[in-house]
Amino acid sequence: MEDKQMNYKLLSIILLALSLSACGNKEQHAEPAAVKADAATVYKNFCISCHGANLQGGEGPNIQKVGERLSEEEIILRIQKGGGGMPPFQVALKDEELKALATWLAGLK
Numbered sequence: 001m002e003d004k005q006m007n008y009k010l011l012s013i014i015l016l017a018l019s020l021s022a023c024g025n026k027e028q029h030a031e032p033a034a035v036k037a038d039a040a041t042v043y044k045n046f047c048i049s050c051h052g053a054n055l056q057g058g059e060g061p062n063i064q065k066v067g068e069r070l071s072e073e074e075i076i077l078r079i080q081k082g083g084g085g086m087p088p089f090q091v092a093l094k095d096e097e098l099k100a101l102a103t104w105l106a107g108l109k
Ligand code: HEC
Pocket: 043, 046, 047, 048, 049, 050, 051, 059, 060, 061, 062, 063, 066, 069, 070, 075, 078, 079, 083, 084, 085, 086, 087, 089, 101, 105
């Protein structure tokens, strides 16, 4: 009887250890994805409705070559503050999303 209880105890310890390590692994995998924002995805979620699937414009202007007109800093400010019919995204976007988006747009020339 005691042996059996011992076995159960052991088994539950092993199961606990397994589930803990599984959990740890999951977190490790989730982290880089959360930190590394994907500009195209952010664009799709927040900008596509006005600037179009190909950045060709619509309600907002064409920004296919916005890097020729605006620097990365100017683009960041533009996205943060909005203005002239564009809403501000300062609150909606995480810093790394904003940065990824601006770096990508500033490179379009
Ligand atoms: C509700 C519509 C709308 C949404 C959503 C929107 N914009 Fe705009 N955007 C505009 C309008 C309208 C302008 C032009 C404003 C003006 O004339 O000053 C503009 C201007 C810009 C400019 C300046 C272009 C230039 O040549 O000066 C950039 C860059 C820009 N938007 C990027 C973005 C990004 C990035 C997002 C997503 C985070 C976004 N916009 C979401 C409507 C929008």
